[in-house]
Amino acid sequence: MIERFDPLKGERLQILDEKGSARAGLDPGLSDPELRAMYERMVLTRTVDAKALKLQRQGRFGTYASNLGHEACQVGLASAMTKGDWLFPYFRDLGLYLTLGYPLADHYHFWMGNEAGLRTPDSLNIYPVAIPVGSQIPQSVGAGLAARYRKLPIAVVATFGDGATSEGDFHEGLNMAGVFRTPNVFFCVNNQFAISVPRAKQTAAATIAQKAAAYGFPGVQVDGNDILAVHAAAREALDNARNGKGPTLIEAYTYRMGDHTTSDDSGRYRTKEEVREWERRDPLLRLRLHLEKKGLWDAKLEKELQDRSTELVEKAVAEAEARPPATVEDLFAYTYAEMPPDLAAQLEDHKAFLGEAAR
Amino acid sequence: MIERFDPLKGERLQILDEKGSARAGLDPGLSDPELRAMYERMVLTRTVDAKALKLQRQGRFGTYASNLGHEACQVGLASAMTKGDWLFPYFRDLGLYLTLGYPLADHYHFWMGNEAGLRTPDSLNIYPVAIPVGSQIPQSVGAGLAARYRKLPIAVVATFGDGATSEGDFHEGLNMAGVFRTPNVFFCVNNQFAISVPRAKQTAAATIAQKAAAYGFPGVQVDGNDILAVHAAAREALDNARNGKGPTLIEAYTYRMGDHTTSDDSGRYRTKEEVREWERRDPLLRLRLHLEKKGLWDAKLEKELQDRSTELVEKAVAEAEARPPATVEDLFAYTYAEMPPDLAAQLEDHKAFLGEAAR
Amino acid sequence: MNMTMVQAINRTLAQEMERDDRIIILGEDVGRDGGVFRATDGLFEAFGPERVIDTPLAESAIIGASIGMTALGLRPVPEIQFMGFIYPAFNQIISHVARLRNRTRGRFTVPLTIRTPYGAGVKALEHHSESTEALFCQVPGLTVVVPSSPYDAKGLLAASIRSEDPVIFLEPTKLYRAEKQDVPEDPYELPLRRAAVVREGKDLTVVAWGAMIPVARKAAEAAAADGVEIEIIDLRTLCPMDRDTIVASVKRTGRAMVVHEAPKTCGLGAEIAATIGERALLSLNGPVLRVTGHDITVPLPKSEDHYYPGPERVLRAVRQLMEY
Amino acid sequence: MNMTMVQAINRTLAQEMERDDRIIILGEDVGRDGGVFRATDGLFEAFGPERVIDTPLAESAIIGASIGMTALGLRPVPEIQFMGFIYPAFNQIISHVARLRNRTRGRFTVPLTIRTPYGAGVKALEHHSESTEALFCQVPGLTVVVPSSPYDAKGLLAASIRSEDPVIFLEPTKLYRAEKQDVPEDPYELPLRRAAVVREGKDLTVVAWGAMIPVARKAAEAAAADGVEIEIIDLRTLCPMDRDTIVASVKRTGRAMVVHEAPKTCGLGAEIAATIGERALLSLNGPVLRVTGHDITVPLPKSEDHYYPGPERVLRAVRQLMEY
Numbered sequence A, B: 001m002i003e004r005f006d007p008l009k010g011e012r013l014q015i016l017d018e019k020g021s022a023r024a025g026l027d028p029g030l031s032d033p034e035l036r037a038m039y040e041r042m043v044l045t046r047t048v049d050a051k052a053l054k055l056q057r058q059g060r061f062g063t064y065a066s067n068l069g070h071e072a073c074q075v076g077l078a079s080a081m082t083k084g085d086w087l088f089p090y091f092r093d094l095g096l097y098l099t100l101g102y103p104l105a106d107h108y109h110f111w112m113g114n115e116a117g118l119r120t121p122d123s124l125n126i127y128p129v130a131i132p133v134g135s136q137i138p139q140s141v142g143a144g145l146a147a148r149y150r151k152l153p154i155a156v157v158a159t160f161g162d163g164a165t166s167e168g169d170f171h172e173g174l175n176m177a178g179v180f181r182t183p184n185v186f187f188c189v190n191n192q193f194a195i196s197v198p199r200a201k202q203t204a205a206a207t208i209a210q211k212a213a214a215y216g217f218p219g220v221q222v223d224g225n226d227i228l229a230v231h232a233a234a235r236e237a238l239d240n241a242r243n244g245k246g247p248t249l250i251e252a253y254t255y256r257m258g259d260h261t262t263s264d265d266s267g268r269y270r271t272k273e274e275v276r277e278w279e280r281r282d283p284l285l286r287l288r289l290h291l292e293k294k295g296l297w298d299a300k301l302e303k304e305l306q307d308r309s310t311e312l313v314e315k316a317v318a319e320a321e322a323r324p325p326a327t328v329e330d331l332f333a334y335t336y337a338e339m340p341p342d343l344a345a346q347l348e349d350h351k352a353f354l355g356e357a358a359r
Numbered sequence C, D: 001m002n003m004t005m006v007q008a009i010n011r012t013l014a015q016e017m018e019r020d021d022r023i024i025i026l027g028e029d030v031g032r033d034g035g036v037f038r039a040t041d042g043l044f045e046a047f048g049p050e051r052v053i054d055t056p057l058a059e060s061a062i063i064g065a066s067i068g069m070t071a072l073g074l075r076p077v078p079e080i081q082f083m084g085f086i087y088p089a090f091n092q093i094i095s096h097v098a099r100l101r102n103r104t105r106g107r108f109t110v111p112l113t114i115r116t117p118y119g120a121g122v123k124a125l126e127h128h129s130e131s132t133e134a135l136f137c138q139v140p141g142l143t144v145v146v147p148s149s150p151y152d153a154k155g156l157l158a159a160s161i162r163s164e165d166p167v168i169f170l171e172p173t174k175l176y177r178a179e180k181q182d183v184p185e186d187p188y189e190l191p192l193r194r195a196a197v198v199r200e201g202k203d204l205t206v207v208a209w210g211a212m213i214p215v216a217r218k219a220a221e222a223a224a225a226d227g228v229e230i231e232i233i234d235l236r237t238l239c240p241m242d243r244d245t246i247v248a249s250v251k252r253t254g255r256a257m258v259v260h261e262a263p264k265t266c267g268l269g270a271e272i273a274a275t276i277g278e279r280a281l282l283s284l285n286g287p288v289l290r291v292t293g294h295d296i297t298v299p300l301p302k303s304e305d306h307y308y309p310g311p312e313r314v315l316r317a318v319r320q321l322m323e324y
C-alpha cells in the first residue's frame, strides 16, 4: 500500500474522510473491539493532556508540551506495534506512552519534575523522551542494527516532529538506516509548526515523505488525523521492518492544535481561523463518527468513557503527587555505575550542608 | 538542460563520449581558445599534483591528497565561474584553485605545512580548505544569504566529496539553501570512495543528485570525466543562482584514481582492474581526443604544454621552498584581533625559552 | 529607563542594527515570534525578514551560515535557543569560528556574536539549565562574555557585537526578568576582557559571574553582618580572562573563592584557582575554594535547588575559609 | 610478545570480541581497510561485517547508533577517526552518552568505549593534532582514559570495554608506533580511575599522561643528572581523577607540575593545580606549574615544534620551580 502513494506526486493516504466514512479497498479491517479500544485510548490521551495543562497552570507541573490533535498519530502507530518492538520517542508522544502501557503516574511524575518518572518499567522497550531535537533518530538506527545482529524479529520506531527533519541527526540516521536496511520505522509527526516556524519555512520540499528518496527507501505521507490511515501505513512499515524489507519514512500530516508548550503563545504567529479550520478535522471526532456509523458508539458510551478516563487520570495524579521526592542520594547515585570518591565526598558535603541548614 | 536529466530516472548528462565526440544539441559551444585553455589547465593541474606526490615522498611535503582524475570536475566548474563568485572548497580541489588564479606557490606552501599558504589573496573569493568533512557547506549557504542581502549578482559554490553527503552539515546546509532559495551551487565530486568506503555503502540512494528532492530544488548527475558536461551543468546552475532561481545540486560522477592521501594504500580495498577500467575514461584523454578531432591539438602542442607546465611547477616549488618559515609571532598573532596579555606573556616566555635553548 | 535584562538586550540589538546594517540576526523563532524569551521582540517587524531570519531547526547550519556571512563582510548575531542546544554546532564553533583568523593568517575573520540563554535556577526541563561556559573558554580564539545586570548586558552586548573577534554571549536565564534597572537610552560599550570589582572588601575575594553575582552579593551582606568584608569580582568576560584584577584583589585580601553554577570538575573555577595559585601563592591564607554545582547533571525542577549554589552555600564556604 | 601500541590495541580488540559477542566495532574505514592507523586490522575478516561495521561518514550517527545498540544490550566500541572529528558527535556524547544512566535512574546505561587517536607531534594537517581531553573531563558521567605504553594500552582498553560506564579512550597518535614493548598474550585489565607512579622521586611531582610521559621521563633523566629527583604520575584515567595519588605525592615532594599538550587555559592542568591547591596547599614549596601547549591552534607541521612541550621546556620549568 505504501508504495502506491508516491509523495513526489503529491499523493497522501487517507482512509477515513472527515465524515467518518472509510474508503473501500483501503480499510485495514480492524475488528470492532479494536476500533473501540483505539477510540478509548484517544479519549484517555486527551483527558490526560487536558489535566496536565490544568496542573501546569496551578503550578503543580513544570513546562508542559501539549499533545492536542496528535491522538490519531500516536494511537494509530502504537496500536500497530507489537511486543518486542522498540520506541525511541520525542517529547510529544503521550498517546504512544499510554497505548504501549507506560504507567500514567510515572509519566506525570516526570513532567512534575522528577527523573524517576523516566525510569521505564523493565518490561517496556521505551527509550526516554529525547529533548535535543532529532537526537533519538540515529539512536533508533543503532537499536535496529542491534536487533538484526541479535536476530530479533522486531521493529524499531523513532518519532519526531517536522522541525526535527532539518537537524543533521535526522539525515545521518536515515542515511545509515538506508545503507544497512535496518528494521526501522521513522515516524514524522508533521504538525505544521516547530514552535513558531511553519512547515513551509522548515524545508522547501513539498512533503517530508519525499525526503526518503535521499536514502533509498520508501516514504509515504498519511493523513495524521485519520487513525485508520496511520494504523494501516504503520502496520505495513512495521511488517516490512520485521521481515527484512528495510526502513520506511512515514509522514503523518496533522496539526498542533495547542501552543508549543505552556511557555508559548501561538497567537503571536498564527491565526485563530487556521486553528478553527483544523478543529473541524479533529481526529477524535473523525473516529467517533466512524464508530457511530458502524453502530459501535453512542452518547451513553461516550459519557461512560469520559467518566472512566477522568477517574483514571485523577488516580494517577494523586499517585504521582503522593510519591516521595527524590532523595539527595538519587541525584548523585546514577552518574556512574560506582560513585567515584570525589562525587561521594561532594554528596557527603552536601548532606552536611543540609544538616547544618536544618539546625 | 539540468531539468531534462532526472536523476530519479537514472539519467546522467554526458556530452563527450570516451572517443572525444560531442553529442549534438548539448555542446555548450565553447570557443577554440576556451577549449584549449581548459585542456592546458587540466594538464597543469595534473603536473602540479604529480610534483606534490613526488615532494611528499621526498619529505618536502606533509600528507597530501592527490587530485588525479578530478581535473575535468574542477576545471570544468571553475571555468564556468565568474569574477565575484565565491568558492567554499574542500581539500581536493587543486584544479579549482589553479583555474581561479590562486598562486601556486601559496598552495604548495600550505601543503608544505605553513598556514601562510592559506592566506587567500585579497582579490580572490576563496575560503580556506575545509578539512572537517562537509563543514564548508552551511558556510557557503550563509555566504549565499549575504550575497542576496547585499544585492550582489553572484553565485556561491561549495565543493565536497560523496562521503560528505552523509554528514549532517550537508543536509542542514542544503535544506537551508532550499528554504531561502539562496544563490548556491553544491558541487559533489562523487569519486566512488570516501577513503576506503565505496559509494554504495555511503548511501542507499541510487544517485547523490536525487538527494536534491529532499530540499526542493533541482539535482543533476553529470559525467565528471567529461569536462563539457561539467562545464555546461555548472554554467547553467551558476546562472540560475545569479538570477534568483535558487540553488542546484550537481553530482559529478568520477573516480579517485589515486590513493586517498599519501597515508593511504587503496590496494587494501579495491582492485587494480577497477582502477585500470577508469584509466580508459581519463578526463584529460577525453578532452584531448576532442581537441584533436577539432584539429586544435597535436603532439607538438602537447610537448610544449608539458614543458611549460613543468617549468611553472618547478618555479613555484622553488618559490615556496625559498620562503622564510613562519616566525614565532606568526603563530600567536592571529588568534585574536588584539593579543590578550596572557597570550603575549606566553609568547614572550616562549621566545625567552628559545633564546636560552640557543645559548 | 527602567528595564529588565531581556529588555536591555532587545534594545541593544535594535540600536546596533540601526547603527550598522551589516548586523543580521538569525536563529530559531527569532523572527515573528520574537524569540522564546522575547529577546528579539519587534526586530522582525522593524528590520524585515532579510535581517531577522527565522531559520530551520538546525544549529550547525545556523552557526555555519553565520560564518559564511562574515566572509562577505556581514556581522551576524545568531541565537541558539538554549545553551543545551549549542552542541550540534560545536564543530562549527571549535573548528572554524575560533580558528579562521589564524588559519588564514588574518584574511578571514569571524566577527559574530552567538547569543544564548544559559544557566539553571528557573526550574526547566533537562538541557535548559546548562552552564558549560568552560567548554568554550578552553578554545583559543573565542571570547566568552556574561552579563550580570541589565546595565551590563547592554554595554557588554554592544561591545561584543562591535568586536572583531567571535564572542559567545551567554545570557543568564535566571536574570532575564529578575530585576529592573535604570539603563541609559543611548548606546554605550563596556570594555571586554575586563573584570569589574562590584563590591569592595578586604577579607576575601569572591570571583563570580552571571546569575552567581546576586548570590554572592547576598552572601556578602550576610558575611558583613558577621564582620567579614567580601570583595566581589564580576568576571564579565570569562575568556580571555582578566587575571590581573583577580590576582591584585587576592593579593590584597589573602583569600579567594570562586562561585559558579557549572559542575566543579574542570569548571572555570579550576582555571581561576590555578591562576591564583600560580601568581599569588604567597599571599594566600588558605586554599582557593570552589562553590559550584555538583559533578552531576542539573536535576529536574523538583530537585534543582540541591544543585544550584545559593547564598547559604557561599556563606558556609566563607566561614570555612575564614577559619582556615 | 613484543609489540607497538597500535598492535596492542588491535590484539585487545580481537580478544575482547572473542570473549564477548556483545562487542561491536563501528566507524569510518574500520572494516575492510582496518582503520587508518590499522588499529582494527584483520577484525573485519575475523568477525564479519555485522560486528566490524564500516559506517557512512557521519560521526553523530556513529555515536548515536552506538547508544541505540546499548539499549539492546550490546557493547559497542565506536572509532572516531581523529579526535578533531569528534565534535560533530558532541551533542550525542554530552547530551546522551554521559547522561542516560542518570536520566533513567539506571534503567538505561551506555557501556560503550569511544576510541579515537589524539594528540600532536606527528606533523599532520590541521584537526589531526587535537588534545581536547578536558572538554570531556568536565562532563559528569564520562570516563576518559589515556594509555602511555603498549602494555598500558592493552590493560586499560580491556578495562574500558568491560566497564559499565561510557569511556572515551584516547590513543596518543605519536605513541602508536613509537616503541615496542613486551605485552603479555593473555588478556588482563589495568584498573580504571587509578593513576600510576611510573617513576619515583622526592623533589618534585610531574603529573602527565599519554605522549607526555616519555617527555617527562626524558626531562626526569636530565634533572637527575642535576641531582633533582622527579616523581612522575601517569594519570591514565583523566576523569574521574585519582586525586589521592596526586595529593599524596605532592605532600611528599612539595612541588608539582602538570605537563600536557593541550592549550594551557582550562586544560586539565587547571583542575589538577586547583586540586593540589585545595588539598595540599600547606605542603607546597612553590606554585603548581603548568607546562603545556600554548593558547593557540596547533600549528601546521613546519611550526609544530614550537607548540609541543618537549623535555627542554619541562626541564626549564623544573629548574624554575626548584629555584623558587
Ligand SMILES: Cc1ncc(C[n+]2csc(CCOP(=O)(O)OP(=O)(O)O)c2C)c(N)n1
Binding pocket: A092, A131, A132, A133, A160, A161, A162, A163, A164, A165, A189, A191, A193, A194, A195, A256, A260, C028, C057, C059, C081, C085, C088
Ligand atoms: C537541538 C534542539 N534545538 C532546539 C530545541 C528547542 N525546541 C524544542 S521543541 C522545538 C520545535 C520542535 O518542532 P518539531 O520537531 O516540529 O516538533 P513539535 O514540537 O512540533 O512536535 C524546538 C526548536 C531543542 N529541544 N533541541
Ligand SMILES: Cc1ncc(C[n+]2csc(CCOP(=O)(O)OP(=O)(O)O)c2C)c(N)n1
Binding pocket: B092, B131, B132, B133, B160, B161, B162, B163, B164, B165, B189, B191, B193, B194, B195, B256, B260, D028, D057, D059, D081, D085, D088
Ligand atoms: C568530520 C570529518 N570526519 C572524518 C574525516 C577524515 N576524512 C578525511 S577525508 C575523508 C573521506 C572523504 O570522502 P569524500 O567526502 O568522498 O571526499 P574524497 O576524499 O573522496 O574526495 C575522511 C573520512 C574528516 N576530515 N572530517
Ligand SMILES: [Mg+2]
Binding pocket: A161, A162, A163, A189, A190, A191, A192, A193, A194, A195, A256
Ligand atoms: Mg512540528
Ligand SMILES: [Mg+2]
Binding pocket: B161, B162, B163, B189, B190, B191, B192, B193, B194, B195, B256
Ligand atoms: Mg569521495
